[in-house]
Amino acid sequence: MTEEHGIYDAPSNPREAFAKALRDARRQRQAGRLSQTDLGRLSRTSKSTISRIEGGVPPIASHLPALFDQIFETDGHFKRLYEEVVNQSFPALFRRRMAMERQATAIFEWSPTIVPGLFQTAEYARALFRSSNPRATEDEIAGLMRARLARQELLRGEAPPSVRVVLCESVIRRRFGSRDMTREQLAVLVGLGERPTTRIQVLPLDAEPHLLMDGPITLLTAPNHATAVCVEAFRTSSINEDQEHVRAAMSACDDLTSEALSARKSAAFMRNEMESL
Template sequence: MTERHGVYGAAGDPREKFGDALRDARKTRKAGRISQTDLGRLSRTSKSTISRIEGGVPPIAGNLPALFDQIFETDGQFKRLYEDVVDQSYPAQYRRRMTLERQATAILEWSPTLIPGLFQTAEYARALFRCGYRRATEENIAKMVRARLARQEVLRSEAPPTVRVVVCESVIRRRIGSHDMMREQLAVLLGHGERPTTRVQVMPLDAEPHPLTDGAITLLTAPNHATTLCVEAYRTANISDDPDNVRAAVRAYDDLSSEALSARESAALIRKQMETL
């Protein structure tokens, strides 16, 4: 595998590793060497896209790693390399959280301010990034949106995690972007709530105060049953494995979800809000 120092990253950059692996796979394919043109045809893309990926130039479409693994019979190699690419796109303080989220068998989340990232549409995410990063270029915004959407692949895996989400009623009432954009976002939220592995609840505005009133948390349970607590604030993320902190957070989340509207009542409230947009 070759090493290059290009404009998009130094040697060892995950994008360059992905590109090198793709080039090597083309040249050493079991069924015979394959050209960029032929690979573009087999992966339903183009020669120029294959050339760009091999050169370490972003982006890499989220559907391509699985297709490459299928074409080259590489048993998930490109999927794993792509996960490294996605992780690298996040600031350092978020990377461990992204890894834990991808490996989780259960995700419990409380969001008092925004639609959780796992459920955000591209337009909703784009509106948030434009507001939060006013000096960012459109290219940078697009990169952040792609990274946000790439997180959602975990929900489309063969064995998706159990996901339980509680959002404050203010989240569904706060309009982000246009009326149509917000209506589409709420429709997507409803759709996720209908999945057998996902439950979406709304905490009504007139609910009593609870221990998690002042901030968002996520509880991520790994295959070994260990649970990690993630607490996010403005451009920061804190992760705790401390058993006492985790147990207290689990108890608080259980109390929270028991006070929230049921999944059916929550869906009805979301639909009602959609009608007002």
């Protein structure tokens, strides 16, 4: 673990680090040592769950880290450890992308095909993972969903990044899964667009041809104002920080936003689509 997280001599394996931190916090609690049964009761789970987590056995329910931080007054320590556990489940390049995403002060997303992962509902994500992993077990799908939903915590923090999203009209019109699932996903997008830090726009199907027609792209801007371009395709990902490439991508994204419907008209478009389902 890094010093910026305030963790000392932690194990290199994130799951082991989480297990050790929980054991230490439980045994060294200032208000008095807790048994596994006590901690299970305080965190509204069971002794066996606490024992399993302290033994480094997956999974860790996504709501528990915040409860542990509350119980032990650790100021987000367990939440940060949990993010490392989640990141470990992804290949190195994806882990780097997610680390950059967590630190970003501004995020721009363009998607011509699906709702980006940062804004997916649980059921939308489940349907995507099931279609792309037809042989996966329910536990494996659940693990992928937990990892996907954990990424969204950055949008709910005290200082969320400035987020701009442009979605192709086809993403809004596509009935992905059941009508109820599609309606729920659109409602989430409309709600996110009402936040002061988030703007969601829809690019009409009859928009002029543009440089980014062939795939999604993400721009991540770090606290030092450096911007990286992230591109994902089928089971692949790339991160490009070359300034010439970044400038071209930023210009293309500016073209998208100027061609897209305004945030207000985009919200109305999504609401109309919800009503038609």
